[in-house]
Structures are given as C-alpha cells and as structure tokens.
Amino acid sequence: xxxxxxxxxxxxxxxxxxxxxxxxxxxxxxxxxxxxxxxxxxxxxxxxxxxxxxxxxxxxxxxxxxxxxxxxxxxxxxxxxxxxxxxxxxxxxxxxxxxxx
Amino acid sequence: xxxxxxxxxxxxxxxxxxxxxxxxxxxxxxxxxxxxxxxxxxxxxxxxxxxxxxxxxxxxxxxxxxxxxxxxxxxxxxxxxxxxxxxxxxxxxxxxxxxxxxxxxxxxxxxxxxxxxxxxxxxxxxxxxxxxxxxxxxxxxxxxxxxxxxxxxxxxxxxxxxxxxxxxxxxxxxxxxxxxxxxxxxxxxxxxxxxxxxxxxxxxxxxxxxxxxxxxxxxxxxxxxxxxxxxxxxxxxxxxxxxxxxxxxxxxxxxxxxxxxxxxxxxxxxxxxxxxxxxxxxxxxxxxxxxxxxxxxxxxxxxxxxxxxxxxxxxxxxxxxxxxxxxxxxxxxxxxxxxxxxxxxxxxxxxxxxxxxxxxxxxxxxxxxxxxxxxxxxxxxxxxxxxxxxxxxxxxxxxxxxxxxxxxxxxxxxxxxxxxxxxxxxxxxxxxxxxxxxxxxxxxxxxxxxxxxxxxxxxxxxxxxxxxxxxxxxxxxxxxxx
Numbered sequence: 001x002x003x004x005x006x007x008x009x010x011x012x013x014x015x016x017x018x019x020x021x022x023x024x025x026x027x028x029x030x031x032x033x034x035x036x037x038x039x040x041x042x043x044x045x046x047x048x049x050x051x052x053x054x055x056x057x058x059x060x061x062x063x064x065x066x067x068x069x070x071x072x073x074x075x076x077x078x079x080x081x082x083x084x085x086x087x088x089x090x091x092x093x094x095x096x097x098x099x100x101x
Numbered sequence: 102x103x104x105x106x107x108x109x110x111x112x113x114x115x116x117x118x119x120x121x122x123x124x125x126x127x128x129x130x131x132x133x134x135x136x137x138x139x140x141x142x143x144x145x146x147x148x149x150x151x152x153x154x155x156x157x158x159x160x161x162x163x164x165x166x167x168x169x170x171x172x173x174x175x176x177x178x179x180x181x182x183x184x185x186x187x188x189x190x191x192x193x194x195x196x197x198x199x200x201x202x203x204x205x206x207x208x209x210x211x212x213x214x215x216x217x218x219x220x221x222x223x224x225x226x227x228x229x230x231x232x233x234x235x236x237x238x239x240x241x242x243x244x245x246x247x248x249x250x251x252x253x254x255x256x257x258x259x260x261x262x263x264x265x266x267x268x269x270x271x272x273x274x275x276x277x278x279x280x281x282x283x284x285x286x287x288x289x290x291x292x293x294x295x296x297x298x299x300x301x302x303x304x305x306x307x308x309x310x311x312x313x314x315x316x317x318x319x320x321x322x323x324x325x326x327x328x329x330x331x332x333x334x335x336x337x338x339x340x341x342x343x344x345x346x347x348x349x350x351x352x353x354x355x356x357x358x359x360x361x362x363x364x365x366x367x368x369x370x371x372x373x374x375x376x377x378x379x380x381x382x383x384x385x386x387x388x389x390x391x392x393x394x395x396x397x398x399x400x401x402x403x404x405x406x407x408x409x410x411x412x413x414x415x416x417x418x419x420x421x422x423x424x425x426x427x428x429x430x431x432x433x434x435x436x437x438x439x440x441x442x443x444x445x446x447x448x449x450x451x452x453x454x455x456x457x458x459x460x461x462x463x464x465x466x467x468x469x470x471x472x473x474x475x476x477x478x479x480x481x482x483x484x485x486x487x488x489x490x491x492x493x494x495x496x497x498x499x500x501x502x503x504x505x506x507x508x509x510x511x512x513x514x515x516x517x518x519x520x521x522x523x524x525x526x527x528x529x530x531x532x533x534x535x536x537x538x539x540x541x542x543x544x545x546x547x548x549x550x551x552x553x554x555x556x557x558x559x560x561x562x563x564x565x566x567x568x569x570x571x572x573x574x575x576x577x578x579x580x581x582x583x
Contacts, residue, residue: 008461016460020416021423021437022453023445031450032457039458041520042405043471046478049402056476057483059306060292060536061338061560074333081199087430096425097435 008036104129105262109319112171112265116162123162123170123214127155130172130216133263139244141236142257144177145185145218158212167322167346169212174258174267177218178225179310180299181205188301189221189233189251192447193428202299203334204268204310207327216264219254223449224419225270225303227251228278229511232451239508240282242550246505249279252313256283259313266314266323272303273407274500274529276311277541277555282505284543284551286314286570290324290563292536293338296331304414305336307407307533317542317571321345324563342564352568357389359493363397367525368502372552375545376499379554382576393489393496397524402478403534404527409475412459419456422448483535487559495569496557498528500541504550529555538563540570544577 008016013032017024024032079092086094104126107115115121131148134140155170163169175181178188180198182205187193201209208215222232230238230253238253240246241260248256255267256279269276271289280287289311302308314320324345331337360380368376380390424430424443431446433439448456462471489496502525532539537557544554556573558566 013457016457016464018441019464020420020456020460021441021444022448022456023441024453024457028450028453032454039408042523043409045398046402046406046409046475047470049398049478049481051474051477051481054477054480056473057480057534058476059336060483060534061336069332075200077199081197082426085195085197085199085427087424087428094426097433097439 008033106315107262107265108316109167109171109265109322113167113169116170117164122155123158124152124155126170126172127151127214127216130263134217137261137263139238139241139257141233142220142238142254143174143217144187144189144220144233144235144254147184147217150184151214151216155214158214163212166211168208168326170214172214172216172264173208174216174219174255174264175205176221176252176255176268176270178221178270178301179205179268180301181215181218184218186218186301187235188225189223189235190422190448190452191234191429192422192424192443193301194234194447195429196427198299200299203296203331204327205299207329211326219258219267221253221255222251223452224301224415225251225272225275225308226415226455227451228274229253230256230279231508231511232449234449240505242284243505245507245509246550247282247508247511249282249505251275252279252287255313256280256285256287259283259285259315262315265319266312269311269313270300270303271309271311271533272307272411273527273533276309276313277500277529277539277553280313280541281500281551281553281555284546284553286317286320286540286542286574287553288312288314288320288538288540288567288570289532290328290538291338291340291561293334293336294328294340294538294561294563296329296334296337298331298333298337302418304411305418306414307411309533309536317540317567317574318346318349320540321349321567321571324567328563338561340561340563342562345564345567348564349568349571352565352572354387356495356565356569357391357493358383358495358497358569359391359393359489360497361395362392363395363400364499364525364528365392367522368499371547372499372502372545379544379577380497382580383573386572386576391493393492395485395489399478399482399485400528401524403482403530404523406475406478406482407527407530407533408458409462409471410479412455413462413472414459416456416459416463479534482531486531486535486537490559494558494562494565498531498555498557499525500529500553500555502526504547504552532557536560538566540566542570542574542577
C-alpha cells in the first residue's frame with residue numbers, strides 16, 4: 001500500500017482491521033472504501049503545511065515530569081472484584097480458551 | 102414542589118433550611134427521570150445506591166458545603182465504584198468499576214448526590230448524541246434536531262433543569278458544542294486542571310474533563326470543589342489562581358477581548374450582526390475588543406489534524422477492550438478469535454471506522470506522513486494561538502455557526518461534505534490542541550432555538566475566563582431584559 005495517494009484495496013482494509021483485532025463485514029469494508037478519497041482530501045490540508053524543523057507536539061502542556069514515585073502500593077483491587085467483572089472464571093483465575101489442548 | 106432549574110445556591114438554601122430532605126430529593130428525582138420525554142438520557146439509574154447515599158448525607162449534612170445534598174448526573178465514561186459504567190458502549194455493558202474517578206471522589210467528599218449515569222456517544226466518539234449503544238438522544242428544544250455530543254445526556258439533563266450540573270468530557274468539543282445546541286453553559290478547564298484519573302479515555306493528549314450547568318456561578322462553585330492536582334493523573338496541573346466563586350465578579354477592566362476576522366467574515370445573517378453588536382456592547386462597557394488575523398490554512402487543518410491525532414490515540418487507548426478481563430465476551434475457539442469476535446460484535450460502526458482510520462495512521466509507513474505530521478501541525482497551531490494571547494486576554498469563538506442541525510441533514514463529523522466551511526465547525530478543537538480553558542454560554546436564540554458563544558483564555562487562566570463568562574452572561578441577560 002502506497003502511503004500517499006494510492007487507493008486502498010479491500011485486502012488493505014482487512015489488514016488494517018486485523019492489526020486492531022476487528023473482523024469487518026463486506027458492508028463495513030465498502031463504507032470505508034467509499035469515504036477513503038474524502039478522508040485523504042482532508043488529510044491533505046494537514047500534509048500540505050510546511051513543518052520543516054517543527055517538532056511534533058505530543059501534549060498540550062509541555063512540562064516534563066522527571067520524578068520517581070515512592071515505591072509503595074497506591075492502588076489495589078481485591079480478587080473478588082476482579083473476578084466478578086471477568087466474563088469467565090475458574091477458582092481464582094480468569095479463563096479463556098485453552099491454548100494447549 | 103418543582104425542583105427544575107434551581108441553581109446550586111437555591112438547592113443549598115432549600116436543604117439548609119430543611120424545606121426538603123436529601124432522601125426526598127432523591128425519591129422525587131427518580132420519579133421525574135422515569136417520566137422524562139426521552140428517558141434514555143439515562144443509561145443507568147442505580148436507585149438503591151442513590152437512596153443509600155441520600156440517607157447518609159441526611160445523617161451527616163455539612164451545611165457549610167455548597168454541594169451537600171445537591172443532585173448531579175455523571176457522564177457514563179466516569180468510573181463509579183460499584184455502579185455500572187458503560188461509556189455508551191455494549192462492550193462495557195456489564196462493567197462494574199472497583200474504583201471511582203477522582204472527580205467522583207471529590208464530589209462525594211463534598212456530599213454531592215449522584216443521581217445516575219447519563220448517555221454519551223459511544224466511547225466519547227461522535228458529536229451527535231445519536232451514537233450511544235443505549236439509544237439516540239435528540240435536542241430537548243426540538244426533537245427533529247441534534248443535541249450534539251458526545252456529552253449528550255449531560256446536556257439534555259441540565260437543559261431540562263433536572264439537575265443543576267452534570268459532568269462531561271471534551272476531546273474535540275464534546276462539552277462545549279452540545280452546550281450551544283442545548284442552551285446551557287459548558288466548560289472545559291485547562292488540560293489537566295480537573296483530574297482524568299478514572300475517566301475512560303478517548304484520546305489522552307486531547308481529553309479534558311469538565312461540567313455542564315445552567316449558569317456561570319454554578320461552574321465557579323464546581324471548580325472550587327474539583328480543580329486540584331491529582332497524583333493519580335500524571336498530566337494533572339496545579340492551577341494557582343483559584344477561589345473561583347469568591348473572585349467571579351472581579352473581571353479586570355483592562356481585560357482585552359479578541360475575535361478572528363476570518364470567522365466574522367464567514368458568519369451569515371443575523372448571526373454576523375449579533376456578534377458585531379456583542380463586540381460593540383463590550384466596548385461600551387469599557388473593554389478593549391480587537392479584530393485578529395489567523396492563518397486560514399492552519400484553521401482548515403484543525404479538523405483533519407484532530408482526526409489524525411485522536412483516532413490513532415483512540416485505537417491505542419482501547420486496546421484493552423478485548424472481552425478477556427472485563428466487559429462482554431463473544432465466543433471463539435482461541436484467544437485471538439475471542440478478542441476479534443468480541444470487538445467486532447460489541448463495538449459500534451463509527452467507533453470501528455475511527456479505529457480503522459487510526460490504524461491507517463499508525464501503520465509503519467504512515468506514521469511520519471500522517472500521525473507525526475499532524476502533531477507537527479498541532480505545534481504550529483498552538484504557537485499561532487500563543488501569538489494571539491500576546492495581544493488579547495480573551496478569545497471569542499463561535500461554538501456553532503447556526504442552531505442545532507436537523508437530524509435528517511446531519512452527518513457524522515468525519516464525513517462532513519462542506520469542505521470550504523468545515524473549519525468553522527472545528528474551531529472549538531483549538532482549545533483541545535493547546536489545552537486552554539474554554540467555556541460556552543448561551544448567546545442568542547433563532548426561532549426559539551439556542552446558539553451559544555465561546556470564550557477562551559490562555560492556559561491556566563481559568564479564573565479569568567470564568568470572570569469574563571460571568572460578565573458576558575450578565576451583559577447578555579440584561580440585553581434580553583431590555
């Protein structure tokens with residue numbers, strides 16, 4: 001996939017979806033492909049701006065915090081609460097499909 | 102007694118004078134909520150917990166505390182200990198947080214009466230109020246129109262006068278735009294002035310917490326109770342100028358207001374004349390008002406840069422929504438299938454689309470071209486704003502260019518087709534880029550429908566922007582009275 005102007009193919013969209021653990025329906029893929037050109041046009045309003053020697057801004061307030069917090073327990077969640085929220089449990093473990101059968 | 106539209110001070114007086122007990126307030130409001138014309142403004146109404154808290158407050162009522170016993174509602178992306186928190190998404194349909202968001206703890210400490218969890222566009226994504234997994238919410242002034250989002254339930258409840266305040270979050274304009282459409286006050290303070298600990302994120306470099314109220318004074322009372330540095334939020338900021346309520350009416354006469362020429366030139370009538378009259382009234386009241394220029398190319402870059410930054414941050418923030426440790430889980434024969442099926446089944450279409458665009462921006466080949474590029478442009482925009490604040494103290498922006506749009510004409514933000522004017526609908530996002538405090542207050546009405554006006558000040562000048570908002574609110578109310 002070209003990162004500039006090339007159109008996305010169906011398989012590109014599927015790959016992007018797989019990267020983020022989504023399985024899209026044919027309709028969902030079609031709807032993405034339909035707006036792709038429009039999205040790229042919007043992005044062009046950003047990419048056309050000259051940013052030579054401009055550093056990326058990651059946070060709005062750029063005050064660096066270099067400190068070590070005390071090595072103490074600040075927050076714990078009891079086991080029962082964690083297990084109550086889990087979709088499937090066995091004894092005191094959260095369970096999921098067996099990896100080794 | 103009709104409790105609608107009481108201010109925090111009026112609620113306080115009723116409760117201090119024992120004209121009503123907190124328990125009675127709780128019981129009455131629960132019934133009122135059930136009779137609402139759009140009852141799905143609430144996602145969860147935890148009756149048992151509400152009544153238990155009310156009884157506890159009655160037992161130990163702190164009469165010196167403005168917020169004691171005063172009811173409020175919570176946007177459902179604030180974690181509430183022991184009470185379901187969905188963030189408007191099916192994937193969190195059964196999530197019961199084991200902790201409170203810091204803001205909820207602070208309101209608890211002040212004996213606020215938490216009356217339930219209100220609707221939002223799924224995971225805070227979408228500016229319409231139509232995208233909650235728990236039903237669409239429409240404008241309380243005209244059901245054919247949008248209420249806006251993502252803080253849709255908060256805007257609805259405050260606009261209906263059920264509660265004097267509700268919490269909100271704002272990543273692009275999610276407090277301040279629905280406030281305009283619903284005719285209420287919406288404030289997002291400086292980035293980090295309110296702790297975000299325990300709030301389900303959307304895009305951490307842009308996310309802000311805030312409130313919706315019916316007047317500026319209530320907002321000042323809430324800021325006094327909640328604006329404080331929080332060790333649990335590493336982006337938390339200490340705001341030095343405080344005592345918001347005490348100093349609210351002390352706007353310095355030397356305050357300079359400014360507005361953008363490119364925006365003023367693009368208003369249609371009658372809004373253009375109404376803004377001009379507003380500037381003239383500020384001048385008559387003795388304030389300096391300046392017309393400011395701003396590079397239009399940078400303004401036009403705001404909405405797409407927002408997409409290019411927030412969507413990748415969102416997909417990263419929500420990598421934990423997998424159905425493994427919490428939330429709903431779909432079936433699958435292995436962990437990859439379980440995670441993929443869970444996300445595919447329980448996330449809504451707009452969230453998926455935004456995640457996919459985020460994924461496109463995060464692709465190795467695209468990171469520099471799109472994601473980092475947008476962050477570079479963000480710096481240019483923030484620097485341009487800093488230049489404005491060398492000339493003025495308060496920047497006036499329109500939260501919307503018209504009344505709330507008709508639902509049938511509305512489209513999702515990231516597919517807005519009117520390219521040439523798109524930037525005018527994205528001006529509020531400037532404050533998410535640089536973190537400046539930003540407040541929308543009611544401005545005018547067209548055919549009975551509200552339109553707000555938005556005021557901004559430099560970062561950490563939260564007191565100044567509230568003082569300006571109070572002055573403008575009074576001025577606008579006097580104009581209506583005349």
